[in-house]
Amino acid sequence: MFIKQISVFLENTVGALRELTELLGKGGIDLLALSIADTQSFGIVRLIVSSADVDKAMQLLKEGGCIAKVNHVICAAVPDRPLGLCELLTVIEQADLSVEYMYSFLRNTGDGQAHMILRLNDGQKAARVFNMKNITLLSQEDVDKL
Amino acid sequence: MSAREHRIYNPAMECIDREELRKLQGKRLVETVKREYENVPMYRARMDAAGVKPEDIRGLDDLKYLPFMEKTDLRDYYPFDLLASPKRDIVRIHGSSGTTGKPIVSGYTRNDVDVWSEMMARTLTAAGCTSEDIVQVCYGLGLFTGGFGAYQGADKLGAMVVPMSSGNTQRQIMMMKDLGSTILCCTPSYATYLGETIREMGIDPEKDLKLKAGCFGAEPWTEEMRERIEQLLCIDACDIYGLTEIAGPGVAFECLEKHGMHINEDHVIAEIINPATGEQLPYGMPGELVFTTITKTGMPMLRYRTHDICTLTDDKCACGRTLARMGRITGRTDDMLVIRGVNVFPSQIESVLVSAEGVAPHYMLIVDRVNNSDTLEVQVEMTEDMFSDTIGHIENVRKYITGQIKSVVGIATNVKLVAPKSIPRSEGKAKRVIDNRKL
Numbered sequence: 001m002f003i004k005q006i007s008v009f010l011e012n013t014v015g016a017l018r019e020l021t022e023l024l025g026k027g028g029i030d031l032l033a034l035s036i037a038d039t040q041s042f043g044i045v046r047l048i049v050s051s052a053d054v055d056k057a058m059q060l061l062k063e064g065g066c067i068a069k070v071n072h073v074i075c076a077a078v079p080d081r082p083l084g085l086c087e088l089l090t091v092i093e094q095a096d097l098s099v100e101y102m103y104s105f106l107r108n109t110g111d112g113q114a115h116m117i118l119r120l121n122d123g124q125k126a127a128r129v130f131n132m133k134n135i136t137l138l139s140q141e142d143v144d145k146l
Numbered sequence: 147m148s149a150r151e152h153r154i155y156n157p158a159m160e161c162i163d164r165e166e167l168r169k170l171q172g173k174r175l176v177e178t179v180k181r182e183y184e185n186v187p188m189y190r191a192r193m194d195a196a197g198v199k200p201e202d203i204r205g206l207d208d209l210k211y212l213p214f215m216e217k218t219d220l221r222d223y224y225p226f227d228l229l230a231s232p233k234r235d236i237v238r239i240h241g242s243s244g245t246t247g248k249p250i251v252s253g254y255t256r257n258d259v260d261v262w263s264e265m266m267a268r269t270l271t272a273a274g275c276t277s278e279d280i281v282q283v284c285y286g287l288g289l290f291t292g293g294f295g296a297y298q299g300a301d302k303l304g305a306m307v308v309p310m311s312s313g314n315t316q317r318q319i320m321m322m323k324d325l326g327s328t329i330l331c332c333t334p335s336y337a338t339y340l341g342e343t344i345r346e347m348g349i350d351p352e353k354d355l356k357l358k359a360g361c362f363g364a365e366p367w368t369e370e371m372r373e374r375i376e377q378l379l380c381i382d383a384c385d386i387y388g389l390t391e392i393a394g395p396g397v398a399f400e401c402l403e404k405h406g407m408h409i410n411e412d413h414v415i416a417e418i419i420n421p422a423t424g425e426q427l428p429y430g431m432p433g434e435l436v437f438t439t440i441t442k443t444g445m446p447m448l449r450y451r452t453h454d455i456c457t458l459t460d461d462k463c464a465c466g467r468t469l470a471r472m473g474r475i476t477g478r479t480d481d482m483l484v485i486r487g488v489n490v491f492p493s494q495i496e497s498v499l500v501s502a503e504g505v506a507p508h509y510m511l512i513v514d515r516v517n518n519s520d521t522l523e524v525q526v527e528m529t530e531d532m533f534s535d536t537i538g539h540i541e542n543v544r545k546y547i548t549g550q551i552k553s554v555v556g557i558a559t560n561v562k563l564v565a566p567k568s569i570p571r572s573e574g575k576a577k578r579v580i581d582n583r584k585l
Binding site for chain 1: 540562564
């Protein structure tokens with residue numbers, strides 16, 4: 001139901017993101033999804049990697065002197081057409097949930113679905129609501145195969 | 147310049163023969179030492195430890211035998227253990243920031259408030275103020291001595307006081323224009339800001355305002371800033387000096403010669419010492435400024451080390467005053483910063499960070515002056531405990547730290563979260579401050 005996400009603290013300085021991608025890339029980590037949230041002074045980079053790579057990625061980050069954490073997010077499939085995302089958000093709104101952040105996978109699987117990664121204020125409730133409304137949630141295994 | 151008219155509030159004291167002054171200072175010193183020894187156990191113990199008895203202090207030349215007092219004494223004996231008068235005789239408390247969490251406070255007797263008012267009356271008179279003037283006070287009126295000091299001095303002169311306190315620039319300018327304020331009291335950086343805002347608003351100070359002079363202090367400034375303020379506001383800008391521990395603003399003041407600040411030497415004795423050895427230095431030599439109050443009764447200070455570096459001169463001034471003058475403060479012998487007129491010690495920031503859970507104690511302070519206002523950025527390293535995947539959570543942590551710092555230091559700072567281990571570690575004394583202000 002939930003998939004693992006790595007979030008990394010980045011100072012808002014020139015080259016910080018490149019250094020992060022270099023650190024992970026040289027360690028053989030492939031990025032499946034990525035988002036950057038930034039303020040004037042700092043940023044948070046959120047990453048999805050294959051579940052087999054999570055521990056290794058965390059180790060590389062720690063060794064590289066980064067502050068990083070693993071947490072769990074929801075990955076929902078939405079139809080890749082106009083209003084597809086709107087319908088998902090309507091479900092969220094009607095269930096009185098709110099989106100803390102959202103981003104999408106980098107890869108298009110060609111099955112007419114877009115894969116959205118979501119953090120909601122109440123993950124357990126969101127999972128129940130999505131299940132009821134027949135919204136497809138990807139498991140960690142599904143994500144690993146993307 | 148010297149052709150101008152100089153007003154003097156108390157010529158008998160301000161133009162006193164220096165030999166007479168030395169005798170007066172000596173007599174008052176003897177009385178103060180006696181009072182201190184009899185009423186303040188901490189200072190008695192300190193004198194005993196130094197092997198000095200009150201009767202050993204017979205005049206000004208014996209001052210050098212007295213032990214020093216430090217700002218940490220005001221913290222360690224906070225709030226009332228340095229009082230040399232019964233608490234019922236204290237009529238006022240003022241305070242400023244200490245070196246750690248607690249502020250320092252000073253207690254004033256009626257006599258002390260009167261002495262301080264006299265010093266500020268002299269200060270304002272030296273800038274040209276009379277009972278005909280309208281004095282706009284934009285120093286904060288509160289625990290901080292700036293506002294009350296200026297108010298009392300102007301009140302003593304019988305001037306019309308406009309106690310605006312700090313902030314709300316638009317309203318300050320409106321009142322200045324409507325009331326026709328003639329004398330301005332604020333920090334030099336705020337005077338610059340007022341001047342720039344006035345110009346931006348299309349107000350012509352020569353036509354639309356009646357300002358003629360200002361008494362500016364509570365922070366270090368330069369000749370360049372003086373020129374700028376004088377041009378912006380079409381006034382004479384005079385420097386003033388003071389500190390809560392001694393009285394407040396008015397301990398020393400510039401006359402319209404603008405060539406050093408006259409020290410109110412009938413109320414305080416100024417010394418310059420070598421900060422490393424504590425030995426007295428002659429006039430003209432730069433060193434640490436040390437004050438002894440000789441008329442205060444509430445909380446007298448004997449050989450109080452200001453940690454400000456400057457030089458003294460007793461050359462006669464063209465204004466006619468014989469009171470010695472101190473030059474501009476050129477530095478500090480400790481790490482105190484003056485931010486928007488507020489004294490800030492890096493140790494205060496450190497005490498906040500150390501006591502906040504999950505926050506790393508490493509920090510760096512970046513001081514700058516943007517649009518004539520000092521800024522203080524506090525760089526704090528991100529830790530596992532502070533980190534989260536949402537901006538909101540991290541912003542809350544940042545706001546918490548900002549709030550804690552504000553509650554201790556008293557000013558708003560910009561807390562910046564930086565990468566772990568990005569703040570340089572050094573053995574021994576770490577460099578904690580980068581001051582980019584050009585002063």
